[in-house]
Amino acid sequence: MALLEAHHIHKRFGDQVVLENITLAFEENRLNGIMGPNGAGKTTCFNVLTGRYKPDRGRIVFDGEDIGGLPPHKIARKGIARSFQLMNLFDQYTAIENITLALPEVRARGMSMMHDLSTDGETGDKAAGILARIGLAGKERVEARDLSYGERRALEIGVALAAAPRILFLDEPTAGLGAEATGSIAELIAEIRRDLTIVIIEHDMQFLFGLADKITVIHWGQVIAEGTPASLQEDEWVKRSSLGGLA
Amino acid sequence: MSAPLLAVDGLVKEYRMGVFKPKTTFRIEADFTIEKPTVIGVMGPNGSGKTTLFELMTGSNAPTAGRVMCAGQNIHRVKTGERDRLAIHYHQSYQVRHFDRSRPDFMLEKAKSDYPLIHLFDEPQFNTQDGYIGFMLNFFRKLRAEERLVFICLHPTETYHIELLNDVCEQFIFVHHGTLTHADSLPTLAADPRFQDYLGNLVTAVA
Structure with missing residues (x-):
């Protein structure tokens, strides 16, 4: 099947x-x-x-x-995850924050934990791993709005991947x-x-x-x-x- | 014996203008029967009545006289929301239907089919830049193999339009000033001076 x-x-x-x-x-x-x-x-x-x-x-x-x-x-x-034809990113957050926010364990904690998103070792490593997988290693601290159009598309795919x-x-x-x-x-x-x-x-x-x-x-x-x-x-x-x- | 897939029976659509001395501005007449699954090419100049014919056959436009029988059902007597289970009109890439709602739906009968029996493709976009032509032609053949009747309305402007009509169609209808001419092949149709005139230089591609 x-x-x-x-x-x-x-x-x-x-x-x-x-x-x-x-x-x-x-x-x-x-x-x-x-x-x-x-x-x-x-x-x-x-x-x-x-x-x-x-x-x-x-x-x-x-x-x-x-x-x-x-x-x-x-x-x-x-x-089942999907990316959209129109982009769906948080512009004012960095690449790694966008990924972290989409991780199931972070979602479960709720948005109030936003302030220490990237400092948390384990989730940070996981998010960095996804960024590397989509070719955005080195762009962790770049805000989504400052990424190129192609990089933003890649990040969108990364956000979808974060949900495993x-x-x-x-x-x-x-x-x-x-x-x-x-x-x-x-x-x-x-x-x-x-x-x-x-x-x-x-x-x-x-x-x-x-x-x-x-x-x-x-x-x-x-x-x-x-x-x-x-x-x-x-x-x-x-x-x-x-x-x-x-x- | 089962009813033919399509019987266009003494069909007339007349548009008139003026109240005291009404004058006919456009008139189309059709009378033909298609017994079995077939792929039919429909051609004709702009304004000749091709789209009106399609609208009449799909029940979205009411005839002045006559009727359209789809597998034994008069399409204008079927609930508007179910007429596309008998005959579906594709305008380019999406379907359009605006029904003349002459009587309420509860007075109309249910369609006896679950999937459109007659598919009318109104000027599908045969784009040379991509490979869709091949997929589209195979789809027309697939519908026919599934016992459907297929109409392809195309206004040929390129040699390959003639080629693809020859490739996929088994019958042809030429619509001219509201009159239909039927033929089994393009060369037969090309004997008609009105069709020669319509095709212009492309007539050489038919021979």
Whole structure:
């Protein structure tokens, strides 16, 4: 059984069908890509999988348990973490403070412990370890607002990792990034993927083709294609268009 | 014998202007039956009535006369919120539906299908910059294999548009001034001077 499965998900907003009969499965320790053109329903799909929206129909099963309809915080506690397309950092706090704040043991103590966040040996070490893992070693004391855009994206992933999730959802991690920063994020993801199940929404096809074990293509709120990057790229029309043969 | 997937039965939509001396500003007529799952290419100049035809077939626009039967159900007699279980209209990447609510939903019947039987793709974006064309064409074929009827409305402006229509479509409809012409292949359609005129230079790609 896959770690997370969605069966026949339907979602509509008023008269508009946004997701039509979506079935997905994410195997443990695999990197799964979801791609599709703008307006295809990718983000809604993400929001349903991570509990922000309740599906109108269908089941979501995580590690054998039906989690459809659970509130987001309960879903998060089960080991499902996500980063957002819009950034979600505390700007006036340093990189290490942002990570520390997201550690489960610190969260459990509450925000009042904020003043000694980084001085606490064990949590400090743990946070520093996560920063190193996402390539931000040496930036511990830099406030989030002073980091570059690409570094902020990396820090966001670090914040999601701090919760020690079993599955990590990343919503357009390369949005707004140039080629170089996109390369750094790809390296970061290659580094963290080893013992983690990851689901990435992305419309940068080349980025996903280079990283993912499996790709699901969503369009018109439906799964229109699915497979390994190699199998998807075998299609004659895909070859022609990505090689510029149609331009 | 089961009902055909789609029967467009004496369908007329007329738009009129003026109160005392009403004048018809636009009129579209259609009468055809599609028995089995098929992929159908729909072409025609802007304003010829392609989108009106799609709206009539999905029940979001009420006909002046005639009816649209989807697998034996008159789509205009089905609850508005369930009409997309019979026929769904995709406008580019998302679906649009604004229903003419002529009578309350409780007076209408339930759709007998759980998943759209007829899929109408209104000018899908076939972008040459990415690989989606291949996925989209395979999806149309997959729907057909799952016993669905697929309409692809496309206004060909590039040679590869003709190629992909040839690749995936088994039948064609050319809409011109509210009149439909049906054909089994593009070369057959290309014998029609109005279609030649519509395609312009691209007509050479059809032969």
